[in-house]
Amino acid sequence: MTDLHLPLDRAAGRLAAQIAAGFRSAVRSGRLTAGTRLPSSRDLARDLDVSRGVVVAAYEQLTAEGFLVARRGDGTRIAPLARPDDGPAPLPRGAAPPSPEPRPEPVLPYDLWPGQPDLSAFPRERWIAAARSALRTLPHDVLTYPDPGGVPALRAELAGYLARVRAAHTDPGRVVIMNGVAHGLSALLRLLRADGHTVLAVEDPTSVRQVPMLEASGFRVVRVPVDGEGVDVDALAGTGARAVLVTPAHQYPTGVVLSPARRAELIAWARGVDGLILEDDYDAEFRYDREPVGCLQGVEPDRVVLLGSVSKSLAPALRLGWAVAPPAMAVRLREHRGNTDLGGPVLEQYALAEFLRGGGYDRHLRTMRRRYRSRRDALAEALNVHLPGATVHGVSAGIHLYVELPAGCDEDDVAARAGRAGVSVAGARPLWSPARAGHAPPALVLGYAGLTETRLVEAAELLGRAVTQGAEG
Amino acid sequence: MTDLHLPLDRAAGRLAAQIAAGFRSAVRSGRLTAGTRLPSSRDLARDLDVSRGVVVAAYEQLTAEGFLVARRGDGTRIAPLARPDDGPAPLPRGAAPPSPEPRPEPVLPYDLWPGQPDLSAFPRERWIAAARSALRTLPHDVLTYPDPGGVPALRAELAGYLARVRAAHTDPGRVVIMNGVAHGLSALLRLLRADGHTVLAVEDPTSVRQVPMLEASGFRVVRVPVDGEGVDVDALAGTGARAVLVTPAHQYPTGVVLSPARRAELIAWARGVDGLILEDDYDAEFRYDREPVGCLQGVEPDRVVLLGSVSKSLAPALRLGWAVAPPAMAVRLREHRGNTDLGGPVLEQYALAEFLRGGGYDRHLRTMRRRYRSRRDALAEALNVHLPGATVHGVSAGIHLYVELPAGCDEDDVAARAGRAGVSVAGARPLWSPARAGHAPPALVLGYAGLTETRLVEAAELLGRAVTQGAEG
Numbered sequence: 001m002t003d004l005h006l007p008l009d010r011a012a013g014r015l016a017a018q019i020a021a022g023f024r025s026a027v028r029s030g031r032l033t034a035g036t037r038l039p040s041s042r043d044l045a046r047d048l049d050v051s052r053g054v055v056v057a058a059y060e061q062l063t064a065e066g067f068l069v070a071r072r073g074d075g076t077r078i079a080p081l082a083r084p085d086d087g088p089a090p091l092p093r094g095a096a097p098p099s100p101e102p103r104p105e106p107v108l109p110y111d112l113w114p115g116q117p118d119l120s121a122f123p124r125e126r127w128i129a130a131a132r133s134a135l136r137t138l139p140h141d142v143l144t145y146p147d148p149g150g151v152p153a154l155r156a157e158l159a160g161y162l163a164r165v166r167a168a169h170t171d172p173g174r175v176v177i178m179n180g181v182a183h184g185l186s187a188l189l190r191l192l193r194a195d196g197h198t199v200l201a202v203e204d205p206t207s208v209r210q211v212p213m214l215e216a217s218g219f220r221v222v223r224v225p226v227d228g229e230g231v232d233v234d235a236l237a238g239t240g241a242r243a244v245l246v247t248p249a250h251q252y253p254t255g256v257v258l259s260p261a262r263r264a265e266l267i268a269w270a271r272g273v274d275g276l277i278l279e280d281d282y283d284a285e286f287r288y289d290r291e292p293v294g295c296l297q298g299v300e301p302d303r304v305v306l307l308g309s310v311s312k313s314l315a316p317a318l319r320l321g322w323a324v325a326p327p328a329m330a331v332r333l334r335e336h337r338g339n340t341d342l343g344g345p346v347l348e349q350y351a352l353a354e355f356l357r358g359g360g361y362d363r364h365l366r367t368m369r370r371r372y373r374s375r376r377d378a379l380a381e382a383l384n385v386h387l388p389g390a391t392v393h394g395v396s397a398g399i400h401l402y403v404e405l406p407a408g409c410d411e412d413d414v415a416a417r418a419g420r421a422g423v424s425v426a427g428a429r430p431l432w433s434p435a436r437a438g439h440a441p442p443a444l445v446l447g448y449a450g451l452t453e454t455r456l457v458e459a460a461e462l463l464g465r466a467v468t469q470g471a472e473g
Numbered sequence: 474m475t476d477l478h479l480p481l482d483r484a485a486g487r488l489a490a491q492i493a494a495g496f497r498s499a500v501r502s503g504r505l506t507a508g509t510r511l512p513s514s515r516d517l518a519r520d521l522d523v524s525r526g527v528v529v530a531a532y533e534q535l536t537a538e539g540f541l542v543a544r545r546g547d548g549t550r551i552a553p554l555a556r557p558d559d560g561p562a563p564l565p566r567g568a569a570p571p572s573p574e575p576r577p578e579p580v581l582p583y584d585l586w587p588g589q590p591d592l593s594a595f596p597r598e599r600w601i602a603a604a605r606s607a608l609r610t611l612p613h614d615v616l617t618y619p620d621p622g623g624v625p626a627l628r629a630e631l632a633g634y635l636a637r638v639r640a641a642h643t644d645p646g647r648v649v650i651m652n653g654v655a656h657g658l659s660a661l662l663r664l665l666r667a668d669g670h671t672v673l674a675v676e677d678p679t680s681v682r683q684v685p686m687l688e689a690s691g692f693r694v695v696r697v698p699v700d701g702e703g704v705d706v707d708a709l710a711g712t713g714a715r716a717v718l719v720t721p722a723h724q725y726p727t728g729v730v731l732s733p734a735r736r737a738e739l740i741a742w743a744r745g746v747d748g749l750i751l752e753d754d755y756d757a758e759f760r761y762d763r764e765p766v767g768c769l770q771g772v773e774p775d776r777v778v779l780l781g782s783v784s785k786s787l788a789p790a791l792r793l794g795w796a797v798a799p800p801a802m803a804v805r806l807r808e809h810r811g812n813t814d815l816g817g818p819v820l821e822q823y824a825l826a827e828f829l830r831g832g833g834y835d836r837h838l839r840t841m842r843r844r845y846r847s848r849r850d851a852l853a854e855a856l857n858v859h860l861p862g863a864t865v866h867g868v869s870a871g872i873h874l875y876v877e878l879p880a881g882c883d884e885d886d887v888a889a890r891a892g893r894a895g896v897s898v899a900g901a902r903p904l905w906s907p908a909r910a911g912h913a914p915p916a917l918v919l920g921y922a923g924l925t926e927t928r929l930v931e932a933a934e935l936l937g938r939a940v941t942q943g944a945e946g
Contacts, residue, residue: 017764024640024771057764065640065767066736079737079772119613128605135601140592143788167497167538179652183814216812263539264552291490291530294538298497299552315616317819339689341656341814345821346790 005031008048015050016057023062027078036078038068108424110459114253114400114447115209121368122315126360127351134350142350148343149334150177150322157356158322162306166284167294168324169301176323176333179344180316181280182213184307184323185245187336188278189217191329192243201241203231205431205440207252214245223433226251230258233265242275248296249284253431253445255394255402257293266296270303281308282398285365288373289396302326310352312399313365320344320352372399378453379446379460386464399449402428404441409467411442417466423459478504481521488523489530496535500551509551511541583896583932587726587873587920588682594841595788599833600824607823615823621816622807623650623795630829631795635779639757640767641797642774649796649806652817653789654753655686657780657796658718660809661751662690664802665716674714676704678904678913680725687718696906699724703731706738715748721769722757726904726918728867728875730766739769743776754781755871758838761846762869775799783825785872786838793817793825845872851926852919852933859937872922875901877914882940884915890939896932 006022008015026032039047041055048055059076062068070076107113142151149155155172162168162175178184189200200214204223214221222239225232231246246266248258258266270277279296287293297306301324309321323333337343355361379401380392389406405414411427418425428443444463448456479495481488499505511517514532518525532549535541543549580586615624622628628645635641635648651657662673673687677696687694695712698705704719719739721731731739743750752769760766770779774797782794796806810816828834852874853865862879878887884900891898901916917936921929 020640020767024767028642061764061766063733064730066733066740066769066772069733069737116617119616122613122616124608128601128608131604132601135597140595143592143595143790144589145784145789146792167493169501179814179817186813213812257537260536260539260542264542267539291534293534294493294497296539299539311618316618316815317616319619319814319816319818339686340659341652341792342789343792344652345792345818347821348818 006048008050015054016061019048019050019055019058020061023058024067027067032078034078034080037074038076038078040075108419108422110423110455110462111450112423112425112446112448112459114426114445115207116316116447116449117312117314117399118368118371118449119315120450121371123360123364126364127314127355130354130358130360131347131351134354135347138350142346146343146346146349147334148337148341149330150175150343151346151349151353154349154353154356155322157353159324161356161361162295162308162322162324166281166292166306166308167298168306169298170324173327174301174324174330176325176330176337177344177349178307178309178321178323178333178337179319180309180311180321181282181307182210183319184305184321184333185210185278185280186213186217187333187340188305188307188323188325188329189214189219190336191332192276193218197243199239199241199243201236201239201244203246203251204433204436205253205428206245208430223436225436226254226256228256230256230262231266233262233269236266237269237273242273243278244270244275245278245280246296247280247282249281249293250287250395250397252280252282253400253402253428255398255400257395257397258296263296263299267300267303270300275303277304279304279306281306283312284308285313286369286372286399287395287397288369288376292397297324305329313361313368318348318352320348372449375448375451375453375456376401379448379456382457382460383463386460387467390467393443399447401446401448402443403446404443405467407441409442411444414442414444414463414467417469418463421462421466423462423466425463479521481523488527489534492521492523492528492531493534496531497540500540505551507551507553510547511549511551513548581892581895581897583928583935584923585896585898585919585921585932587899587918588680589789589920589922590785590787590872591841591844591922592788593923594844596833596837599837600787600828603827603831603833604820604824607827608820611823615819619816619819619822620807621810621814622803623648623816624819624822624826627822627826627829630826632797634829634834635768635781635795635797636771639754639765639779639781640771641779642771643797646800647774647797647803649798649803649810650817650822651780651782651794651796651806651810652792653782653784653794654755654780655683656792657778657794657806658683658751658753659686659690660806660813661778661780661796661798661802662687662692663809664805665749666691670716672712672714672716674709674712674717676719676724677906677909678726678901679718681903696909698909699727699729701729703729703735704739706735706742709739710742710746715746716751717743717748718751718753719769720753720755722754722766723760723868723870725753725755726873726875726901728871728873730868730870731769736769736772740773740776743773748776750777752777752779754779756785757781758786759842759845759872760868760870761842761849765870770797778802786834786841791821791825793821845922848921848924848926848929849874852921852929855930855933856936859933860940863940866916872920874919874921875916876919877916878940880914882915884917887915887936887940888917890942891936894935894939896935896939898936 006019008018041052045052045055063070067079068076069079155175158175159170159172162170199222200219201222201224203226222241224236236244281295284292295306297304306324310318383390391404393402411429415425415427426445428445429437429440432440479492481491514525514528518528536543540552541549542552628648631648632643632645635643672695673692674695674697676699695714697709709717754768757765768779770777779797783791856863864877866875884902888898888900899918901918902910902913905913
């Protein structure tokens with residue numbers, strides 16, 4: 001049995017465990033096959049120069065686990081069920097992390113791909129300080145299984161914050177903590193399915209990343225056009241949907257704010273069809289030209305669920321968001337978490353509560369608003385200079401620009417040329433439904449959150465050249 | 474319009490926002506009803522002694538939000554859709570946090586309710602240090618949307634750890650990070666439903682907390698008896714189920730370890746029905762009398778999904794667990810997270826990876842094993858003295874005891890008497906299926922993780938008195 005290859009590290013101790021590990025590995029690699037008879041414990045102990053008790057312990061361990069079978073009169077054999085390994089698992093397909101929009105690799109020197117905030121601005125030290133401060137003062141009891149609807153302290157802080165900053169109609173009983181907007185959305189869709197909903201209306205154009213997720217929830221997804229006033233409620237009424245996902249504060253990607261008339265129409269629609277409005281409060285804290293328009297949920301709290309997160313205000317990696325729902329729906333969302341993951345991690349909920357309470361969140365948002373406004377202005381001005389035929393759509397808000405290219409431009413061609421010049425940009429056409437993509441004017445969606453003004457100006461210049469060359473080519 | 478009650482705090486600034494908030498509140502409280510005509514901006518500005526521009530800004534804000542409607546020639550009115558508030562939402566029903574077993578309130582002086590570790594032992598400072606260390610060194614990129622299957626660094630550390638400590642058959646491609654065992658289980662059940670599974674077998678007795686969750690997944694749950702060797706595989710084969718949830722390392726609640734023969738039968742069963750074994754590795758790190766038996770997944774990695782978490786080893790509030798699944802199933806679990814919550818928070822994943830890498834996790838487990846073993850021994854000995862007719866079942870492991878009471882005892886009566894004496898204990902009968910609960914001998918499930926030896930001895934004495942008095946009464 002010297003071919004067992006059981007190398008022992010005598011200095012490391014735990015010899016029985018080492019022998020057991022060696023046998024498991026030999027079985028998995030196929031060196032030992034089912035039915036093989038093992039040497040007696042006495043013989044193996046002598047071969048390995050260990051005490052017999054060590055081998056007996058290893059055999060007992062492997063027998064308890066099911067690798068070995070010991071029968072009186074038949075010695076100890078490799079169990080008939082053990083079989084060779086089929087090699088390590090391949091890494092899951094599509095191992096790249098998802099982004100709000102599928103993005104190309106590698107990242108280029110000027111990264112204008114939309115969908116994420118300035119990650120370098122995440123207040124690491126203050127966040128850790130908030131977490132430490134929370135963890136130092138919390139009683140032991142909060143370390144047990146949490147309230148699946150979220151830590152009460154955070155729900156209370158958020159209720160106050162959203163009422164103050166988003167004019168939401170909140171109290172802690174309406175707030176349910178989720179792992180981000182997508183999580184709130186997928187949970188709501190499960191509840192709506194249980195209520196008999198089968199059709200979900202979404203804006204056209206919209207973030208494509210979420211469409212597969214919406215369809216995975218078992219919904220037929222219908223697209224409703226967005227014009228200069230926001231979503232077209234007449235068209236919505238023609239879809240048969242009784243649930244709609246909208247971005248009233250700052251439509252993604254066009255940057256349109258839902259007009260007062262449309263807000264009233266949308267609410268009337270929801271009442272008329274006994275429906276529900278899912279309000280994705282995407283980047284709503286970032287309005288630069290005026291006070292942000294309060295959320296729709298604040299006007300019609302019984303027919304609107306407000307979905308928000310810190311993904312754009314702090315970092316997507318925190319996976320921390322919320323739903324503000326009518327009370328009965330909030331109860332069901334909480335039950336849903338109780339029936340799926342028992343709620344989210346509590347330490348970062350306490351850290352966010354601390355951040356909100358101490359004013360750290362407000363201060364961070366003020367800093368980021370100044371920074372993003374300045375970056376937005378720099379990019380918009382530079383595009384005026386270097387891409388004079390293009391039109392920047394939407395209000396002064398958010399962390400991306402929707403830029404309509406000069407008529408006749410080929411969006412894909414511009415994006416490809418820009419890429420070769422080191423500027424990664426996303427074309428807008430994939431964000432439209434196939435039916436409307438053909439009529440959509442060529443446009444780019446440019447995320448400016450992560451670049452300084454200087455680099456944004458350089459990127460605009462390169463982009464301008466790519467468009468000009470495309471027109472000449 | 475003096476009845477508008479718009480109290481202004483002039484020192485606080487942002488007067489337009491204050492006026493808008495006052496109007497919203499007046500609409501929600503019913504003081505202003507739909508259709509009410511508002512004073513002109515000029516009049517209101519004079520009444521409030523503010524500049525007219527301030528009132529215009531407030532009116533514009535409220536119009537943008539949908540609270541007001543402005544029509545030429547008709548002035549500004551409260552929108553027809555705004556309506557009075559129906560009062561704050563009640564707190565969700567059952568606002569108490571869930572526990573592995575539903576527990577009574579209030580907590581008594583001697584808390585032997587099972588299901589949680591010693592929360593006072595959570596290594597707060599070292600955990601924060603690991604998180605800070607991770608956050609200080611991580612590149613900005615990791616703060617974006619994460620890999621929904623979990624941070625690669627943690628999957629790699631866990632693959633190594635589970636191979637070493639649980640004899641699991643792992644590589645990072647088989648590991649998917651979940652918010653705890655319940656989350657892994659609910660996700661797997663959704664996949665199994667999609668594959669046509671309709672029946673799930675669970676052990677009898679079992680943790681009752683999860684039964685509603687299992688049924689919420691749309692499964693018919695069938696119970697399979699557990700005897701001194703673990704789950705009865707012949708009975709399992711008679712259920713028609715092709716999926717079974719088991720606790721081989723230390724059956725909950727009986728404390729039985731699945732025997733070698735049953736392990737082989739269970740694997741043969743899974744192969745025969747083309748089925749899947751869901752292995753809940755409940756408290757498996759806490760074996761006191763010998764090396765823990767390796768997990769079943771290590772023997773049959775293609776038909777077993779190993780589910781584990783840090784809920785018992787660190788704290789349930791971290792909501793951090795894993796599934797080790799066959800590669801194709803791991804891919805689907807990762808997709809499931811991508812279609813539901815986009816993955817869990819990353820900072821604590823990095824903190825755990827750091828804790829594993831640096832040996833902090835092993836050290837913590839060694840400390841806790843010593844502590845729990847000593848507590849278990851103290852309680853078992855004290856029960857021997859004070860409750861001589863009772864039998865402690867199960868191996869020396871875990872954080873609870875299954876104590877069979879003397880024949881003729883009334884379990885509920887004992888629990889009630891113990892409660893009046895200040896000792897909270899859980900009866901075992903609720904953990905049995907209704908069909909078997911009548912035949913189950915009276916027993917208690919005692920969690921000893923959170924009490925010192927001295928207090929456990931005191932609790933045993935009080936418990937003994939409660940049993941004796943019950944027998945006399």
